[in-house]
Amino acid sequence: MSTDSKYTRNNPYHSRVLVNQRMTLADSEKETRHYELELEPGMHYTPGDAIGILPENRPHAVHEVLETLGYTGEERVLDHYKVEISLHEAVRTRLGIGKLSRGSVTALAKMADGHPKADELRKYTLPENRSLAEEYVWGREFIDLITEFPGILKNPQDLFTVLQRLTPRMYSIASSQEMNPNAVHTIVRVIRYDTHGRERQGLCSGHLAERAPHGYKMPVFLHENKNFRLPEDTNAPVIMIGPGTGIAPFRAFLQHRQALGHKGKNWLFFGEQRQASDFLYQSDLEAWHKDGLLNNFHTAFSRDQKQKVYVQDRMREHAAELYKWLEEGAYFYVCGDASRMAKDVENALLDAIAMGKHGTLDDANAYLAEMKKQKRYQRDVY
Ligand SMILES: Cc1cc2nc3c(=O)[nH]c(=O)nc-3n(C[C@H](O)[C@H](O)[C@H](O)COP(=O)(O)OP(=O)(O)OC[C@H]3O[C@@H](n4cnc5c(N)ncnc54)[C@H](O)[C@@H]3O)c2cc1C
Ligand SMILES: NC(=O)c1ccc[n+]([C@@H]2O[C@H](COP(=O)([O-])OP(=O)(O)OC[C@H]3O[C@@H](n4cnc5c(N)ncnc54)[C@H](OP(=O)(O)O)[C@@H]3O)[C@@H](O)[C@H]2O)c1
Structure with a gap:
């Protein structure tokens, strides 16, 4: 089934938040959250989609930018589609005032004629100073640029020249519509830092x-990913490697196989920092292991012992069986950190194959190339 084409990134669906729940415990080093978002009848997704x-x-960041630039927010501007909106609306929903880009520095420098700090700003735009510019933008946002180089921007409309468009973010879907007809589940690691x-x-x-509390509405669209799909042969075994938020599509795969009674064997490797605080979807995964949907289930909690243990270490411990599954036609999936x-x-997989053969x-490498050709090696990494 393909995703519904009525709603796109330019014409999103305003979905209601049904669940917004922290998954990691308070003493975790991470804040990872589970979301359930409501879908309109007729909107379809397939496990593997995002x-x-x-x-x-x-609001605080919008206010800070407007105040620093000396605007009230009531000024009128034309958005990317030449539709007139207030400047406040533009800064809130249309313009990327977060993470600073080199492009924004260059665009502001072009407007700096006669400004006392023009030369200082322009040094970041010289081709030989690329790494200096990279270093400058790292950990900075637009507010840092306009605080350090004030009074350059003369017209609110110029913000559309200096700033990139605010772009949607993708999240792997963590549910099957066979079990959740009117909702989509996803997990999000919250990024917070000081710079x-x-x-x-x-x-x-x-x-x-x-x-985004319960009941809040936000614009979303479904994004099809034909390159990350369960095997068409429902008897084929699957091996899934999903540390951290990489677990998401595999929860969708497992819900789907359970709901439809697929007979193929399932093997999951999951990793996170600590078992006590970071075991995402622990109850689902343990229940599936107990009832046999998950034939094999291995975890790697990297910080529960002195020496780090990662999913690939667990793969190496079970290399012979892993190769046996591949020989039985298993599909191999990886999701998470790119x-x-x-x-x-991939290196652990190659070692298991070399040893098995x-x-x-x-x-x-030749064996893996053949697996890729047969779409038996699929990755969704970010
Ligand atoms: C296909 C796909 C699937 C994805 N699935 C998921 C998923 O299931 N769950 C999930 O959580 N994410 C997922 N992501 C990532 C997600 O799309 C976003 O990129 C992520 O949530 C960050 O977006 P943000 O807007 O919160 O952060 P942004 O505002 O985009 O900021 C992120 C940036 O902040 C900077 N940054 C981060 N930490 C620091 C630091 N300590 N110091 C300085 N700078 C820093 C980095 O430049 C980083 O790129 C997926 C991405 C793709 C492409
Ligand atoms: N674009 C973004 O800004 C953004 C936002 C969210 C997530 N992400 C990325 O998405 C990915 C998933 O993030 P996450 O926080 O859910 O999980 P994660 O950072 O991938 O961590 C999950 C587990 O993987 C371990 N790990 C670290 N290095 C590894 C390696 N080389 N091989 C195997 N396992 C390794 C971690 O151990 P240790 O931590 O103990 O080393 C942890 O136990 C990461 O790449 C993350 O940076 C990016």
Whole structure:
């Protein structure tokens, strides 16, 4: 089934928040939350899809930007579609005032003729100073730029030249519509940090955590991901590697297989920092293991012992069985961190294949290439 085409990122559905619940305990180093969002009849998704959420800048940040620029917010501007709106609305819902981009620095520098700090600002735009500019924007937001270089922006409409458009954020869907006909579940890790003397929040994750209580409506759209799908053969075994928020699509897969009575075997590897505070969907996963939907279930709680243990360590401990499943035609899925985890998991997979085949790494790479061709190696990493 494909996603409903009536609602798109430019014509989103205004979905009601049904559940907004913290999953990690208070003593966790992370704040990861579970959301349930209501869908209109006729909106469809398939396990593996994502939901796009259009966030809003937080009131405090909007106020700070308007105040620093000396505007009331009642000024009129034209949005990206040339529709007239108030400046307050523009800064709240249309413009990315969060994470500063080099593009914004360059655009402001172009408007700085005659400004006493023009040269200082322009140094960040020189081709030879790219790394200096990267260093400058890191951990800064638009408010830092206009505080440090005040009085350059002359016209509220110029904000549309300087700032990028506020873009939707994607979240992997953590439910099957077979079990939740009118809702979509997702999990979000909330980003909070302090830099350059200010307390910061991820734009969308912060908005969801602090300003999306039960009953709140927010613009969303379903995003199809045809490259992350359960096997068409419902008897095929699946192996799922989903540390952290990477667990989301696998909860959707398992709900789906349970609801439809798929006979294929299921094997899940889950990892987080601490079992006591960070075991996402613990009751679902343990129940599925107990009732046999999950034939194999391995966890890696990285910070529960001196030496870090990751999902790939568990894969290595079970390499022989893993290879056996692959030989039985298992599909292998990875979701979560793209920066390190995905590569490390791939290396563990290659080692398991090489060992199973009594072959070399080249043999294992050829085996993996064949799996990719058969769509038996799928990744959803971010
Ligand atoms: C297909 C897909 C699926 C996804 N699924 C999920 C999911 O299921 N769950 C989930 O939580 N996320 C998921 N994401 C990530 C999600 O889309 C957002 O990128 C994430 O929530 C951050 O968005 P934000 O608006 O809260 O933060 P933003 O405002 O975009 O800020 C994030 C940025 O802040 C900066 N930053 C973060 N920490 C620090 C720090 N300590 N110091 C300095 N700078 C820092 C980094 O530059 C980072 O890129 C997915 C992404 C994709 C593409
Ligand atoms: N775009 C964004 O800003 C954004 C927002 C949310 C999430 N994300 C990303 O989404 C991913 C998931 O985040 P998350 O907080 O849910 O989980 P995560 O950071 O991936 O952490 C989950 C578990 O994986 C472990 N881990 C760390 N490095 C690993 C590696 N190389 N191989 C295997 N496991 C490893 C962690 O251990 P330790 O922590 O003990 O090392 C933890 O136990 C991360 O990449 C995160 O940065 C990005």
